[in-house]
Amino acid sequence: ISQSSDMERDLIQQANLLDTREEYIVWEQRCDEFIESLEEQSRIKRPRLSIGNRQSVIARIARLESLKDSVRGRFVHVGAGYGLRWREIETAFESRILTGAVINSNHIESRRFLEDASEIVLERVQCIMRRYDSIKINTVFNGEFVAGDKRANKSIATRNYEIYRCTDQREWYVSRIVEPILASLEEFQERDSGWALSRILNLNVNANKLNPLRAGCYIKLPREIMLKRAVVNVQSKDTACFAWSVVAALHPAKKNVERKSSYPHYLSVLNLTGIEFPMTLNQIKKFENLNDISINVYTIEDGIVPIRLADRKRNKHVNLLYVQDDIEGHFALINNLSRLVRSQISKKKNRKYFCDRCLHYFGSSAKLELHSVDCGKLNDCAVRLPSEDDKWLSFRNHCRKERVPFVVYADLECSLEKTDKDPTTSTYTYQHHNVFSIAYYIHCSYDDSLSGYRFRRDNNCISWFADELKNLAHSVQSIISTNVPMDFTRDDCEKFNSATHCHVCEKPFAKDDKRARDHCHLTGRYTGPAHSNCNLNYKDSRCIPVVFHNLTGYDAHFIIKEIATAYEGHVDLLPITKEKYISY
DSSP states (O other): OHHHHHHHHHHHHHHTTOOSHHHHHHHHHHHHHHHHHHHHHHHOOSSOOOHHHHHHHHHHHHHHHHHHHHHHHHHSOOOTTTTEEEEEOOOOOTTEEEEEEEEESSOOOHHHHHHHHHHHHHHHHHHHHTTOSEEEEEEEEEEEEEETTEEEEEEEEOOOEEEETTSOHHHHHIIIIIHHHHHHHHHHHHSTTOOEEEEEEEEEEEEEEOOTTOOOOOOOOOHHHHTTTOEEOOOOSSSOHHHHHHHHHHSOOSSOTTOGGGSOOGGGTOOOTTOOSSOOGGGHHHHHHHHTEEEEEEEESSSEEEEEOOSSOOSEEEEEEEEEOSSOEEEEEESOHHHHHGGGTOSOOSOOEEOTTTOOEESSHHHHHHHHHHHHHHOSSOOOOOOGGGOOOOOOOGGGGSOOSEEEEEEEEEEEEEOOOOTTOSOOOOEEEEEEEEEEEEEESSOGGGOEEEEEESTTHHHHHHHHHHHHHHHHHHHHHOOOOOBOOHHHHHHHHHOOBOTTTOOBOOTTOOEEEEEOTTTOBEEEEEEHHHHHHOOOOOOOOEEETTTTTTHHHHHHHHHHHHSSSOOOOEESSSSOEEEO
8 A cells, every 4th residue: 555655655656747748648657557556456355455455445446547537638639528438447345336447537516516527427327227136336436635734635424324216316416416515515615724626637436336124233343443342243044133232241251252142032032012123323222221231332533432422321331332334334343342442542552441421531530539529520422632744733724814794784673563462362462572673884895885774664674674685695796706807006016026925824935836927807906916825715705694683582582583484494593592682
């Protein structure tokens, strides 16, 4: 794997140095030979690569195909429409029907790329569905991201989804691939990671066989887990691996611990009323209440980490390990948590006492008992301290320093109207608020001519205000989407050439830094020199804040009711109580 990484890095460096068509032909031949060797690795069954290594090989093949396309455009003329192509990849995954990638050449916008890739993906899915009644498909979006002077390839994967012949495939593609990927991409770029999408590489597609009536769920544990002898993996041929693991904890066997015959049948031991197998995490709470047992569930993810913790530890407590392969998941019993996780904490072989909630360890059981009292009240998950490379917090969202282009200030007025008394009850509402006027002022931070005040007085003023906000959103969108060319004067040029610091992050330029001329896309005004990555991340806000007087009181109820009934979608609230909201 390390040799493959070095080879890939070498090919990328050589691609940047190509000058002639002859050099390109030699480079492409070398690249094809390397891809062929990678495909051979992914096909062979002995010696078999681990699942993670096989996935890494597939991702590397797709990246190299994307690199070939980008380099080919510099030396070979390609006609119109050359932007996406399908590359099938042979693998040795069990139950795998198809692995391939939609290779990107010139798409720069992620939504457009995913929409254009739909025809290629759906064509392959339709071919598969002619041979199979049902399949499982997941996809992986791969892109090149930049953050400061760092550059890395990152992936966004979608969950496996079952497709049958009656499934609306276009609706599946939009709801299960396009929207989840775009949402994850937006969330990843907007949080404090500092990473921004620089280039779209490809979309990997993995199709697997699906047998909805498949009974067996036994999965062999990884070798490093088996060698610790801390997990009992009962070999069940039904979908009740969860129940067999719990029975193995309640009635431990002295020998042949992996055989079902060593334990009483789970139906004679456990209350499974209303429980459906295979077990899901959201059913465990119900199982705990039925059997007075507390269950913690752990998984393998850069070590052993908890994915589900019991609200309170009961007299009968069970720790389970959840593992999964390409097709399904499987539960096994952890009979010695200390032995299982000790190696990821310390290399010393003396016994450690681990808290099964936060995975902190202690030298004695007495210290663990003292810790457990507070841990159950405070910690809902394992505590991970920052690493040496990520121990400093710093401000990175430099675009937040800019004023938003547009902001709305609004208020409404109500009158109190008396209501008729209800003779059937002693308590009744004797008056209610009736909205009779509403007004708002929109302020533009860079052009006073776009600012303005509007109001309305009648019984339909709330619906009028909702329509005004909708129209305002569309008009502001068209204004913000227009990119005004930069007004770069001679004086600006002199300041740019003599600048020593980036005006965005305020850090000095290094000798080999590539500087960019940053400007306001709304006015065309030159704002200063910037690092290329800072300039890429320095974007105008597309959000229009609406500052409303008394929004936490009854005013919010009128607005929310109108918006929720007039438009599709749902309203997200930040509530204080059921009656008062901070924002929405």
